[in-house]
Amino acid sequence: MALPASASKPLAKPQASLDTLANLLKADLEQVNRLIVERMQSPVVLIPQLAGHIVAAGGKRLRPMLTLAASRMCGYGGERHIALAASVEFIHTATLLHDDVVDASGLRRGLATANAVWGNKPSVLVGDFLFSRAFELMVQDGSLRILQILSHAAAVIAEGEVLQLVTANDTSTNEADYLDVIGSKTAALFAAASWIGAVLGGRPTEEEEALDAFGRNLGIAFQLVDDMLDYSAREAELGKSIGDDFRDGKITLPVVLAYRAGSETERAFWRRTLEEQEQGETDFAHAIELFHRHGSLRLTAERARHYAELARFALTPFGDCAEKRALDEAVDFCIARGH
């Protein structure tokens, strides 16, 4: 469970999962997975090896599921959503490969990261390959509108990643700066993945905007919970190392809130551990203690719930259907998840 001990009420239905969505989209998702495996092939065997390690290891496939569900919810009956969902997953995977290099992470989805196994060099280059493949898939689809949405999202993601790097180790980062970072690095792809469903369905502008807003707010909620989990999850459940953000001096919302509420002594602690990166054995535990003192994880959870509610509200224009109900449950999952 992701709930901090001090949370006053549960984040959402604790049993919410992505299973409803995954079951509903089972046939489509299988096609997406087949296409992913097919398109990561290359005569250069290290490419499918390394890409397979991260792609086939099986993340949640949340982003491609957004494309699939949004398309169906928008009444789209064709097959183009398959390649576009694969393209979205390739962009995500390329980003993960580069992220792990940048963060020097050792564990992701319960497995050693590609950079830990093969080194940084192939991770950078295979990321580039997957990114190019994503574009090839989109170009094959042939919609300039969708190409525009996704290529812009890709640029915004990269911008967000650089911004995160710039704000890392900077304890003067405020909540707005932080929201800028995650709005770009995480929420932009959630938004684009959802938005293109309305384009495929040929829906009016308001519904495109509604799905853009849905994805964006869901992405922010998702990332806020991610940041909480990095301090509060059980490592085995999370499938990646906890404390990574702390070790890297990443300024996430719990830190922003604890720093703002903290005494001068506490601020000195944050500056020493995150800015100067001088960390002793007990510092991670002390950070969590400070979060509890100021309710920083609880407040972060509240923010996540707020954005989740905005995401849910954005679905209002769409009539009741199985996809809408499954997306609604995915919103619950994103804030209740322990991994």
Added chain:
Amino acid sequence: MALPASASKPLAKPQASLDTLANLLKADLEQVNRLIVERMQSPVVLIPQLAGHIVAAGGKRLRPMLTLAASRMCGYGGERHIALAASVEFIHTATLLHDDVVDASGLRRGLATANAVWGNKPSVLVGDFLFSRAFELMVQDGSLRILQILSHAAAVIAEGEVLQLVTANDTSTNEADYLDVIGSKTAALFAAASWIGAVLGGRPTEEEEALDAFGRNLGIAFQLVDDMLDYSAREAELGKSIGDDFRDGKITLPVVLAYRAGSETERAFWRRTLEEQEQGETDFAHAIELFHRHGSLRLTAERARHYAELARFALTPFGDCAEKRALDEAVDFCIARGH
């Protein structure tokens, strides 16, 4: 001068330069440069800072000039070639940024590399940003045909880079393997940059193929000379460190040829220095001595001349014009260059 001492005849007119091409395309090139600076802007200031370091430091702009000259030679009279040339340069720049991270290079175009100044992390991420910007420019242009050519080239480049990584340190690499690597990592972008000129000009398939072949062969010649220069250039002239390939254990054509012709003792030398990466102070000089013994640099220069002639021949279908003459001189430059 790039000529190895043992070269039996000059590579090409030694005074050949890119100036004729650059002067002919001056107005277009200025527009390309303006657009490059405009499109690398971002509210995240580190992005234009770092991108500016490499983009504005001014490479030869050879690849965008291929797009500009090919378009004009094909009778294209519009303005679309400007954005596409900028897009080609962005792809190239993104590749350079990632290359320098992978190779851990310290010097490029006579300046410290971005990774040497800012570290690897922003170089990876700003590379991703420029790559996305390249796609945004192409999408704005709106030709799916051109998007297809360039997105495929981008995937092939990444494949070639991974292949190079795999063959690095492997002295059993043969000439065909090596040509595969440079055909992908270097020649694919030269080919695509030239090819799209025929698409813009609305020329028949044979002329598209001719420009594709022109660029591909020119790219191979260019890279062969690059590999020679890494052993024979004067550092100040080259604007980057020499001996990088040797230090990194990269298997380039001179090594392939020297290894093939070498005695068992010599092969042991190559295995120790390039496979096992055990290098002493005199090893680089000894490598050059072995090249002279077997004429490896001269033979590499001969191969370069061969591909340059194929490039020149590929221009046959096009009528005489200033652009064609300037491209012809660019071919000479690529094999005679000392930087």
